[in-house]
Amino acid sequence: MTADGPAPNPTTLRLAVGLIMLEAAAVAVVTAYLLWQDLTGRATVMSVAIGVTLFAAIGVVVLxxxxxxxxxxxxxxxGPAVVLQLMVIVIGYYMTQGGLVWPGVGLIVLGLVxxxxVVSPPTTRALGLG
Incomplete structure (x- = not known):
């Protein structure tokens, strides 16, 4: 705490927040695409298509x-931020296994970074955990 109020967020925390919000924005774009496909495409099983779209929308809200x-x-x-990043790493891994090597590697790196x-010492101190 400074004389002017709380200390500013450390760079590590600001970067983590920025990257998580970037992930939320990317999932929002995917959600919009899925919604478009639900409305205009020919889904074999519409309940599955709507379920996938809702899952993506929930992901945006959670991120x-x-x-x-x-x-x-x-x-x-x-804790939830770490779990979400582990999920990003797993998604990246399965993308690499499915033939989308570079996008998958990008997600793995994003999740690791x-x-x-999120767990770096400056962020930990700023969150009052260390």
Whole structure:
């Protein structure tokens, strides 16, 4: 705490929040595409198509909520942020196994970097955990 108010967020926390919000924006784009496909495409099983779209929409909400909580220095957001990054790494791994090597490697690196920023000592101290 400074004389002018709370200390500014450390760079590691700001970067982590920015990357998580970027992930939320990317999933929002995917959700919009899925919604478009639901409305205009020919799904074999419409209930599955709607379920996938809803799952993606929930992902946007969760990512944005965790990013916002981290930006507000809520210590309870660190665990969910780490879990989300582990999910990003797993998705990247399966993308590489499915033939999408470079996008998959990109997601793995994104998950590792963002997860590392979330658990870094400056972020840990800013969240009041260390």
């Amino acid at each position: 944005a909520a965790v990013g916002r909580a981290l930006a507000r220095r809520r210590s309870g957001a660190r 963002t997860g590392g920023l």
